[in-house]
Structures are given as C-alpha cells and as structure tokens.
C-alpha cells in the first residue's frame with residue numbers, strides 16, 4: 001500500500017463529546033476568562049430548553065456574558081461586525097457559539113477577527129489578511145450537519161456582491177468543540193434531514209477528495225458508518241437519542257475529515273445555487289451528490305466501492321462498478337425516503353443562471369479538490385441534467 005507522505009490536519013484544540021456534556025461549559029470557560037460573548041440563532045434554542053442549560057452552566061461558573069442573538073441562515077459579513085462590537089463593549093475574553101453551522105461560523109469569525117480593525121467584508125474579499133491572533137471560540141453544535149465545530153473556516157455571504165464564500169485560516173478553528181447530542185434532540189425533522197445530508201455529503205466528498213489522506217480516510221469512512229444507518233431515524237424519531245448521538249459523532253468526524261482533505265464539486269457549486277434560490281445548504285448538497293458521484297465514477301469508483309462495502313450496500317461478489325452504483329442508488333433512495341428527492345429544476349434551477357453558477361463554482365477551492373476536474377462545458381451539461389433529475 002502506498003502511503004501519502006504529506007498531509008496536514010487542522011483539529012480543534014480539544015474535542016469533548018457526549019450527552020449531557022454541556023454542563024462542562026463553566027469549567028471550560030475558566031480556561032479562558034470570565035467574560036464571554038454568546039452567539040445564538042433564532043428562538044428554537046430557547047424553546048427547546050437548550051439556552052437555559054447553557055445559561056445555567058455559565059451562571060454556575062460565574063461567567064458574565066452578553067448575547068448576539070438572531071444570527072440568520074446564510075449569515076452576512078455584517079453580522080460578524082455586530083458581534084465584534086458587542087465583544088469589545090463587554091471586554092469578552094472568549095466567544096461561545098451555540099447553534100447550527102451559520103451560528104458557529106459567525107462565532108468563529110467574531111473570535112478570529114476580535115483584534116482586527118478592518119470590517120469583516122475586507123477579509124472576505126481578500127483585501128486584507130488577519131495579522132493578530134484572535135480570541136478562543138467554544139463551539140456547541142445544535143444540528144448534526146456542517147461539522148463547523150471542527151473546521152477552520154466560516155461560510156459568510158457578501159450580499160452586495162452576491163458571493164457566499166469561506167473565510168479560512170487557523171484562527172477560525174474552535175479552541176473547544178463541545179458536542180452534546182442532547183442539544184440536537186429538538187432539531188426539527190426538515191432541518192435534521194438537510195443537515196444530515198450535508199454531513200453525509202461532506203464525508204463522501206472528503207473520502208474521494210484529491211486531499212484525502214490516511215487520517216481523513218479513517219474519519220470519513222467512520223463518519224459514514226455512523227450516519228448512514230441513523231439519519232432516517234433521527235428525522236422520523238427526533239427523540240431517539242442513539243440516532244442523534246450517531247449523527248452528532250458522524251458529523252463531527254466528517255468535519256474533521258474535510259478540514260484536512262477538503263471537499264469537492266458538490267460544495268463547489270452548492271454555494272452559488274444556495275445563494276441564488278435561497279435553498280438550505282444541506283438540501284442542495286444532497287440533491288447534487290448522486291450526480292456528482294456519477295461524474296466522478298471514472299476516477300473514484302474504486303473508493304465509492306469501498307464505502308459501499310463498508311456500509312453493507314453491495315451484494316457479496318459484486319465488482320467495484322456494481323458496488324459503487326449501489327452506493328449511488330442508496331443515496332438516491334435516501335433522498336426519496338427523506339421526502340426531498342425532486343429535480344433541482346423544481347427548486348428553481350434555471351439555465352438563465354448557469355453562467356453565474358459556473359463562474360462562481362468552477363474556481364472554488366472545493367471544486368479544485370474534486371477527484372475529477374470539470375470543464376465549464378462539463379458543468380453546463382451537468383446543470384442541464386439536474387433540472388430534470390437528481
């Protein structure tokens with residue numbers, strides 16, 4: 001077996017995983033100080049009782065905090081600047097993000113840019129670079145999806161330019177990923193399905209990425225082993241803690257895998273499609289995944305076959321081609337079982353937007369890590385097909 005001789009794997013300073021572990025938040029905060037900016041999304045965290053558990057932990061540890069609430073999906077760069085103002089007003093020594101991927105991304109960006117002067121948009125457009133070490137971020141995911149608790153990037157939107165892209169860099173990696181699957185118990189079925197499709201797509205993309213390496217392979221394959229049998233159950237039986245735990249662990253592993261291996265074509269074009277039609281990121285990823293796997297078959301079929309066998313999807317004695325096809329068929333049937341299996345044309349995808357999607361998607365870092373490099377014509381044909389198929 002040929003060993004890949006070079007790889008790098010950015011990882012959170014510490015990973016703490018387990019149901020009920022949110023109670024450890026007070027002790028973790030003590031490592032960094034006594035004042036924190038708490039970043040959260042809409043009201044669902046409050047309604048679920050999750051916010052009360054977080055605040056109880058902070059109170060018991062004597063932590064003083066202010067809150068940046070209402071972080072939206074597809075968060076704009078301005079949201080980060082609002083958080084930086086609150087952070088400075090409080091003199092906070094850390095940022096705590098409790099929410100889905102958007103919330104965690106904003107929390108990470110606030111922490112990373114804490115000591116910078118320029119507005120967030122200047123970093124997002126690449127006009128300036130981070131020069132000073134930021135503040136620690138503690139990331140508590142409430143969805144099992146993006147794996148943002150374990151990645152050194154924050155996806156933000158520049159609404160003026162209609163560009164959704166990542167801020168990327170070591171300072172964006174959370175100091176602590178505190179993954180308590182109980183925080184995901186109240187995640188609604190549709191969000192659970194979309195987030196889970198994102199996580200499974202991320203595992204599959206890192207598995208075949210040109211940056212795949214021994215560590216990311218181990219994480220990506222194990223991520224699939226945990227999530228593939230659990231997603232449907234987490235959606236239909238939201239209170240099933242074992243399904244939630246499997247999804248939380250799998251999405252964490254997928255995040256760690258992608259931080260090292262990067263992603264692929266699905267994520268390269270999911271951002272412009274999501275931005276154009278305001279579709280949930282995970283839904284777009286899921287709808288793109290089977291067709292991208294078909295496109296990648298000539299170069300990645302062998303690895304898809306390994307994944308299919310690991311998930312017991314291939315009949316004994318089948319060859320790699322048949323095993324890989326079984327993986328693709330399984331993914332399509334998963335989309336149907338989750339009730340989202342419809343062509344992207346029905347979600348709004350239109351040829352009028354192909355130029356924009358290609359212009360944004362082709363040079364994306366994720367696309368460059370896809371195992372098979374598409375041309376603009378490949379992408380156009382691919383998008384045309386997606387109008388009527390998934």
Ligand SMILES: [Fe+2]
Pocket residue numbers: 146198199202267281285
């Ligand atoms: Fe994703």
